[in-house]
Amino acid sequence: MKNVLVIDVGGTHVKVGSTSERVPLKIPSGPSMTAKQMADQVILGTRGWKYDNISIGYPGPVAHDRPLAEPHNLAPGWIDFPYQTVFQKPIRFINDAAMQALGGYRGGRMLFLGIGTGLGSTMVFDGVVVPLELAHLPYRKGRTYEDYLGNAGLELRGKKRWRRSVLDVVERLKNAFVCEYVLLGGGNAKLMKGLPPHVILGANSNAIEGGIRLWQAPEELKVPSPTTRNGGQRSAKGDRA
Numbered sequence: 001m002k003n004v005l006v007i008d009v010g011g012t013h014v015k016v017g018s019t020s021e022r023v024p025l026k027i028p029s030g031p032s033m034t035a036k037q038m039a040d041q042v043i044l045g046t047r048g049w050k051y052d053n054i055s056i057g058y059p060g061p062v063a064h065d066r067p068l069a070e071p072h073n074l075a076p077g078w079i080d081f082p083y084q085t086v087f088q089k090p091i092r093f094i095n096d097a098a099m100q101a102l103g104g105y106r107g108g109r110m111l112f113l114g115i116g117t118g119l120g121s122t123m124v125f126d127g128v129v130v131p132l133e134l135a136h137l138p139y140r141k142g143r144t145y146e147d148y149l150g151n152a153g154l155e156l157r158g159k160k161r162w163r164r165s166v167l168d169v170v171e172r173l174k175n176a177f178v179c180e181y182v183l184l185g186g187g188n189a190k191l192m193k194g195l196p197p198h199v200i201l202g203a204n205s206n207a208i209e210g211g212i213r214l215w216q217a218p219e220e221l222k223v224p225s226p227t228t229r230n231g232g233q234r235s236a237k238g239d240r241a
Contacts, residue, residue, distance in 0.1 A: 005051035005089070006211030007042055008096060009058055011073030011117030012187065016042055017208035018051050024208060033074050035081035043087070054089050055211030057096035059118070061133060065093045073117050092214050095131040096207070098122040100185045102129055103210030104202045111179040112202075115166060116186035119146040123177055134173070145169060154188060163192060170199055 008015040010029060017024040027041045058078075061068040070076045083091055094102075097120025101112035105124045114120030119135040135146035147153055149169060154162045170182050184192060185202035192201065 002052040002215060003050055004212045004215050005046065005049065005054045006099075006208045007038075007054065007056045008099065008207040008211070009038065009056065009071070009074070010096065010187075011059065011071075014038055014042065015207060016046060017211075018046075018049060019212055021049060022205060022208060024204075029074060031073060031075060034076075035078045035083070036086075039081070039083070039086045051089065053215050054087055054091045055099065055214045056083070056091060056093050057099035057207055057211060058093055059096050059120070061131070062093040062095055065091060067093065094129075094210075094214055095122065096120055097185075098129050098131045099210035099214070100202060100206045101183065101210065102213050103206035103208065104183045104185065104200075108180045109178065110181055110183055111174055111177055112183045112185060113149075113166075113170065113173070114186035115149050115184060115188045116151070118150045120186065121173075123179065139169070151188070154191075159191060163194075166192060167196075167199075174198070 003019045005018045006016065008017075008024070012029060014027040014029050014033075015024040016027065025045050027038070027045060029038070058067050059071045059073065060078075067078050070078055097112055097114040100114055100120070101110070101122040101124050104112070105127075107127075109126065110124045112120075112122040112124070121132040121134040123130045123132060135150075136144045139145045139148055148157075148165045149162070153165065157165070166184075170184075173179075174182050181198045181200060183200050183202050184195075185206055189201055195201070
């Protein structure tokens, strides 16, 4: 199997790992980070690492292995940046939430919500990754899902009210998409308490695992279904978005 470098671009940190380096390197990001700064720091931080391919988890919509829109929580300049020229390796882009979802998928029909700086969302349906863009849809009082579930909502409303909002949105979206279970990821997922049985906390390693899975053939991505853990299996097909 080829060695994959995984770059998970977030609003607070860029996390970098690989098939052989599972403990990620963390690079501070934020609203002033450009694509060039990200690339320069990743190349510097991974000097000496050996890898064949690159997966980039991007905080926004992507298509044909390119970003389609500038990120909300980073500086502009990500759409037209020459990634292939700079990195000199085959690159696959995937929405960052989709990458985390693919890494934590355990079969069946799953909704993933990434609660961190903003709000990421993805559905995985019988192994097919379906990136979603729910963060900026209206939720309550003229505000969006991200306004309530992102960092701004947590800081404004406090942990107790924020947790209630997360659980409310989980139930609404689980029912809307007719999913069997919900995987919660992102930097603030660890703050949740009292989760119902159909809500699972994602592991920190999910993003790196998802980036590695992105380069695997569908038949290599078989995982046990949550409803058939000791029985049949379903295949997880990585859609590059």
